[in-house]
Amino acid sequence: MAQTLTLKQSGQIVLDLVDTINANRAYLSEIDGAIGDGDHGINMSKGFTLCGDALRAKPVLPGLAEGLDTLAMTLLEGIGGSMGPLYGSFFMGLAESLAGHETLDAALFGEALANGVAGVETVGSAQVGDKTLMDTLVPAREAYRAALAEGADFSTALDRMIAAAEQGWQSTKGLQARIGRAARLGERSIGVLDAGATSCFLILKTLAGSVQQRLG
Amino acid sequence: MNRVINNPDLVVEDMLRGLLAAHAELAAGTDNPRVIKRACAPVAGKVGIVTGGGSGHEPAFLGYVGENLVDAVAVGEIFSSPTAKSFFDAMKAADGGQGVACLYGNYAGDNMNVKMAIKMAERAGLTVKTVVANDDVPSAPKGDEAKRRGVAGEILMWKTAGACAAQGGSLDEVIAVAQKTISRTRSIGIGLTSCTIPAVGKANFHIADGQMEVGIGHHGEPGINVSAIVSADEMARIMVDTLLPDLPFNSGDRVAVLISGLGATPLMEQYILYASVAQYLGNAGLTVAVPLVGNFFTSLEMMGVTLSVLQLDAELEGYMKAPCASIGLTQN
Numbered sequence: 374m375a376q377t378l379t380l381k382q383s384g385q386i387v388l389d390l391v392d393t394i395n396a397n398r399a400y401l402s403e404i405d406g407a408i409g410d411g412d413h414g415i416n417m418s419k420g421f422t423l424c425g426d427a428l429r430a431k432p433v434l435p436g437l438a439e440g441l442d443t444l445a446m447t448l449l450e451g452i453g454g455s456m457g458p459l460y461g462s463f464f465m466g467l468a469e470s471l472a473g474h475e476t477l478d479a480a481l482f483g484e485a486l487a488n489g490v491a492g493v494e495t496v497g498s499a500q501v502g503d504k505t506l507m508d509t510l511v512p513a514r515e516a517y518r519a520a521l522a523e524g525a526d527f528s529t530a531l532d533r534m535i536a537a538a539e540q541g542w543q544s545t546k547g548l549q550a551r552i553g554r555a556a557r558l559g560e561r562s563i564g565v566l567d568a569g570a571t572s573c574f575l576i577l578k579t580l581a582g583s584v585q586q587r588l589g
Numbered sequence: 590m591n592r593v594i595n596n597p598d599l600v601v602e603d604m605l606r607g608l609l610a611a612h613a614e615l616a617a618g619t620d621n622p623r624v625i626k627r628a629c630a631p632v633a634g635k636v637g638i639v640t641g642g643g644s645g646h647e648p649a650f651l652g653y654v655g656e657n658l659v660d661a662v663a664v665g666e667i668f669s670s671p672t673a674k675s676f677f678d679a680m681k682a683a684d685g686g687q688g689v690a691c692l693y694g695n696y697a698g699d700n701m702n703v704k705m706a707i708k709m710a711e712r713a714g715l716t717v718k719t720v721v722a723n724d725d726v727p728s729a730p731k732g733d734e735a736k737r738r739g740v741a742g743e744i745l746m747w748k749t750a751g752a753c754a755a756q757g758g759s760l761d762e763v764i765a766v767a768q769k770t771i772s773r774t775r776s777i778g779i780g781l782t783s784c785t786i787p788a789v790g791k792a793n794f795h796i797a798d799g800q801m802e803v804g805i806g807h808h809g810e811p812g813i814n815v816s817a818i819v820s821a822d823e824m825a826r827i828m829v830d831t832l833l834p835d836l837p838f839n840s841g842d843r844v845a846v847l848i849s850g851l852g853a854t855p856l857m858e859q860y861i862l863y864a865s866v867a868q869y870l871g872n873a874g875l876t877v878a879v880p881l882v883g884n885f886f887t888s889l890e891m892m893g894v895t896l897s898v899l900q901l902d903a904e905l906e907g908y909m910k911a912p913c914a915s916i917g918l919t920q921n
Binding site for chain 2: 406410411412415416449450451452453454455457458459461462496497498552553554558559
């Protein structure tokens with residue numbers, strides 16, 4: 374199995390992300406409705422759809438770095454609230470790391486992931502345990518880093534990343550929200566998954582799956 | 590849900606169309622449909638005043654665009670921060686070459702979007718400084734003021750900073766006035782009913798009939814106490830007793846007082862509350878130099894009231910009494 378992919382030919386990965394968010398629009402809003410405004414799926418779908426439309430309107434589908442940059446800018450311009458800047462910063466961090474490279478390998482993916490998470494940390498203030506998307510993102514980054522350090526190949530490292538992301542996402546069910554609108558509910562926020570952690574898991578899972586497909 | 594709307598998903602767009610049609614002398618649209626500016630903005634040589642926030646608080650935020658107040662406003666979805674791009678476009682629309690003061694409220698989404706907007710502004714060569722309103726006393730204990738939310742006290746900050754900018758104040762002077770205003774302002778709300786975002790279609794939270802939530806936030810954030818409804822006079826006593834020791838306000842202080850309905854509380858009841866507030870403040874030795882009563886900062890159709898008290902000095906009293914014209918506040 375090849376352990377790299379050509380960035381210029383991998384722009385479809387961004388469209389896969391768009392499809393995933395649109396397919397889960399109702400599910401994300403339903404989860405958000407339990408302890409939030411109930412608009413997470415609507416907002417995310419609005420932003421990702423704008424990006425999909427922009428990419429599909431181009432004569433040639435841009436590569437992965439440019440596509441992720443378009444996604445970042447569309448989210449920053451198209452959806453406000455907290456998710457615009459948080460996911461905008463995440464995808465901008467990924468895009469910045471990939472820019473100027475021809476191929477994506479295991480090490481570069483690790484750098485990009487870390488840079489994306491750092492972007493989220495710069496703009497937001499949530500910590501692991503606050504019942505936010507950080508509960509998905511941070512364990513994913515740590516697991517990926519650890520897998521590479523232990524000599525795992527690209528695809529295996531992605532599997533480990535997804536396993537950790539899923540565990541982190543599921544952990545939000547037992548957590549009490551300490552930040553954001555759901556914090557108003559105090560203990561009543563326990564027992565429900567966090568909507569941001571959910572969309573974050575879906576994004577990472579699609580990202581990893583689409584990369585793995587292209588590794589052959 | 591009985592509402593005067595067309596499409597629940599387009600209430601913000603539809604409102605903006607009506608507002609611009611009704612108030613062409615005060616407010617104008619921009620290339621960004623989510624940015625409203627003062628009709629004559631940018632004013633060359635004047636520090637630009639920018640704010641922004643979610644919709645559903647009308648006349649805040651956009652209703653304070655006008656003469657000697659705010660130059661440009663970023664408009665978000667209901668109860669949701671405007672985008673970073675909209676804050677940035679508002680900064681551009683307000684910039685008259687002397688820098689921009691972005692004066693907004695302390696909410697996670699607004700903090701993040703303003704932070705990203707400032708990055709964009711730096712790249713575009715704009716100078717932007719911020720003051721973050723944190724006047725809501727019940728939202729965090731004393732000593733933890735940085736965590737408090739911004740509520741109706743923001744209007745007082747726009748008023749003084751807007752007047753300072755209109756009188757030729759530099760960016761640093763405008764920022765200092767805004768910061769001084771919000772640092773000396775304390776606010777508290779009492780909610781009596783919930784409210785419904787049209788696109789969601791069901792109540793955002795729940796307050797039982799006959800109950801009141803003391804310390805409720807502008808989006809239904811939890812208060813400090815839920816109890817049986819008391820008289821307006823008792824509400825006034827609770828509110829004043831919470832605010833005065835927090836700053837603290839002292840006997841002999843001159844103050845500005847702002848009572849705002851949350852959307853569905855009649856003006857009659859707001860004046861009933863004001864009568865008691867004025868009496869309790871007087872009992873504490875405070876003189877109300879600037880009284881404001883009305884629907885200045887609402888939360889859709891929530892029933893309830895907020896009280897904001899600003900400790901004046903000569904400078905702030907002058908700015909509070911300066912003329913201004915806008916949808917939300919006009920004085921000669």
